[in-house]
Amino acid sequence: MTVKLYVPKDAAALALGADRVAAAIEREAIARGVAVSIVRNGSRGMHWLEPLVEVVVGHERIAYGPVRPDDVASLFDAGFLEGGAHPLCRGATKDIPFLKQQTRLTFARCGIVDPLSLDDYRRFRGLTGLEKAIEMAPGDIVREVTDSGLRGRGGAGFPTGIKWKTVLEAAGERKYIVCNADEGDSGTFADRMIMEGDPFVLIEGMAIAGLATGATMGFIYTRSEYPHAIAAMSAAIEVARREGVLGPSVLGSGRAFDMEVRVGAGAYVCGEETALLNSLEGKRGVVRAKPPLPAHKGLFDCPTVINNVISLASVPVILDRGAAFYRDFGMGRSRGTIPIQIAGNVKHGGLYETAFGLSLGEIVDHIGGGTASGRPVKAVQVGGPLGAYFPRALFDTPFDYEAFAAKDGLIGHAGIVVFDDTVDMLHQARFAMEFCAIESCGKCTPCRIGSTRGVEVADNIAHGVEPEKNRELLADLCNTMKFGSLCALGGFTPYPVMSAMTHFPEDFTPAPRVEAAE
Numbered sequence: 395m396t397v398k399l400y401v402p403k404d405a406a407a408l409a410l411g412a413d414r415v416a417a418a419i420e421r422e423a424i425a426r427g428v429a430v431s432i433v434r435n436g437s438r439g440m441h442w443l444e445p446l447v448e449v450v451v452g453h454e455r456i457a458y459g460p461v462r463p464d465d466v467a468s469l470f471d472a473g474f475l476e477g478g479a480h481p482l483c484r485g486a487t488k489d490i491p492f493l494k495q496q497t498r499l500t501f502a503r504c505g506i507v508d509p510l511s512l513d514d515y516r517r518f519r520g521l522t523g524l525e526k527a528i529e530m531a532p533g534d535i536v537r538e539v540t541d542s543g544l545r546g547r548g549g550a551g552f553p554t555g556i557k558w559k560t561v562l563e564a565a566g567e568r569k570y571i572v573c574n575a576d577e578g579d580s581g582t583f584a585d586r587m588i589m590e591g592d593p594f595v596l597i598e599g600m601a602i603a604g605l606a607t608g609a610t611m612g613f614i615y616t617r618s619e620y621p622h623a624i625a626a627m628s629a630a631i632e633v634a635r636r637e638g639v640l641g642p643s644v645l646g647s648g649r650a651f652d653m654e655v656r657v658g659a660g661a662y663v664c665g666e667e668t669a670l671l672n673s674l675e676g677k678r679g680v681v682r683a684k685p686p687l688p689a690h691k692g693l694f695d696c697p698t699v700i701n702n703v704i705s706l707a708s709v710p711v712i713l714d715r716g717a718a719f720y721r722d723f724g725m726g727r728s729r730g731t732i733p734i735q736i737a738g739n740v741k742h743g744g745l746y747e748t749a750f751g752l753s754l755g756e757i758v759d760h761i762g763g764g765t766a767s768g769r770p771v772k773a774v775q776v777g778g779p780l781g782a783y784f785p786r787a788l789f790d791t792p793f794d795y796e797a798f799a800a801k802d803g804l805i806g807h808a809g810i811v812v813f814d815d816t817v818d819m820l821h822q823a824r825f826a827m828e829f830c831a832i833e834s835c836g837k838c839t840p841c842r843i844g845s846t847r848g849v850e851v852a853d854n855i856a857h858g859v860e861p862e863k864n865r866e867l868l869a870d871l872c873n874t875m876k877f878g879s880l881c882a883l884g885g886f887t888p889y890p891v892m893s894a895m896t897h898f899p900e901d902f903t904p905a906p907r908v909e910a911a912e
């Protein structure tokens with residue numbers, strides 16, 4: 395009898411040795427004369443357990459992790475192919491608390507299916523949303539997405555249905571769906587994980603977006619740092635084309651939709667939608683002034699939907715289960731689920747999909763398990779490099795767009811980076827300015843010049859040069875950048891800087907020095 399095992403092919407698992415573990419299992423199985431078949435799945439999102447090996451025993455999957463190549467012989471000795479006891483055994487995968495407590499709608503199949511098997515995809519309700527969309531008028535698809543309350547997961551939280559409606563109503567011989575898979579935010583990996591672990595869900599979401607708006611061509615724009623996601627997406631597109639999911643007649647509907655992957659070199663600003671369009675057109679990745687909105691005049695001046703990977707990958711379940719099903723999850727105007735990415739100095743880092751509304755403290759302390767270093771949590775940066783630093787005092791903030799905005803923060807792409815009490819927040823504020831200076835596209839003065847000046851002012855504070863005056867200057871500079879920048883790179887860099895200064899003033903008053911910094 396052949397025993398089926400799952401060893402992730404996800405980049406995080408690969409970085410931790412998943413390929414070597416898979417090879418070691420194959421070698422050991424041959425040496426012992428047992429038949430195994432290894433499926434290379436996506437990650438379950440529990441990074442501290444990677445590489446997580448799962449063995450199919452009866453109707454269950456039994457998890458072992460983190461497995462190193464050296465552990466493989468002892469796993470065989472322990473009878474892991476029958477689910478035998480071993481120090482690395484975690485029991486049934488679905489019962490691991492980190493997984494069990496999640497609400498996986500967008501990531502429902504990630505880690506469960508063979509990413510490139512369309513049969514697997516169908517077996518787990520794949521393509522049902524697209525089949526339903528084919529029977530609907532474009533306006534009705536748009537209404538379903540609008541009614542679901544889905545808001546863009548790329549950062550700004552703009553209602554997806556309204557964006558689609560604008561493109562549907564825009565005149566244009568050609569329209570495009572552009573998927574923003576640049577994923578430049580620090581501590582984020584949801585886009586990559588879904589592209590590697592369940593690429594068909596993104597293809598299905600984009601095809602539905604095409605049917606809803608009249609677009610017949612889609613592009614996934616991602617970065618060269620994502621070679622595994624590029625390979626998985628490209629291979630899945632090939633399969634989808636071969637099986638008639640993509641092409642001149644989507645699932646035999648007579649309506650066309652096709653797509654391609656495009657790879658950028660990896661510049662943070664190329665995640666900004668208009669810089670992305672320039673890059674996609676082969677131009678330098680510089681931000682365009684708005685209006686015109688991309689929905690009116692986007693790629694090659696045609697009406698264009700630009701959505702984040704997770705926004706698009708959340709559409710199939712909405713069409714499949716209905717707007718009301720999706721909208722029932724969440725709080726306030728933040729509807730549905732959100733894949734929270736927990737990273738940094740944290741015990742249980744990984745991807746946790748849940749309805750909006752959990753408090754930041756629950757996420758960091760209970761789900762994340764506190765710091766990996768075992769020291770107290772000092773600060774948490776939420777929403778990438780442009781997100782605010784939250785102190786413990788704000789840990790009661792619910793994960794909700796409006797609640798975070800009310801505390802001068804943002805959810806962004808839902809990345810959380812945890813820091814212990816050894817972090818120096820003045821250093822982090824300086825880093826935010828330095829990051830902006832390096833990544834600025836240079837189009838507008840507040841960002842291009844302001845960020846460089848910001849680094850200098852932070853250095854002056856650190857050197858004890860007229861600290862009070864320089865703190866005021868830093869706040870003034872932030873104000874200018876916030877209100878004077880053309881895009882959110884310059885406009886939101888003040889969030890990490892000001893939050894660091896507001897919540898951790900003690901780090902901004904180093905011992906005074908007499909000499910002036912040059």
Ligand SMILES: Cc1cc2nc3c(=O)[nH]c(=O)nc-3n(C[C@H](O)[C@H](O)[C@H](O)COP(=O)(O)O)c2cc1C
Nearest residue numbers: 546547548574576577578665666667701702705882
């Ligand atoms: C500097 C900068 C970087 C951005 N990077 C990304 C990114 O990597 N991925 C993304 O989806 N959105 C990113 N955005 C937001 C996009 O401009 C845009 O709002 C988003 O792709 C729209 O999709 P959504 O409505 O589905 O969120 C970035 C914005 C800025 C200002």
Ligand code: SF4
Nearest residue numbers: 835837838841881884
């Ligand atoms: S804020 Fe910065 S990145 Fe944005 S347009 Fe201005 S210079 Fe470019």
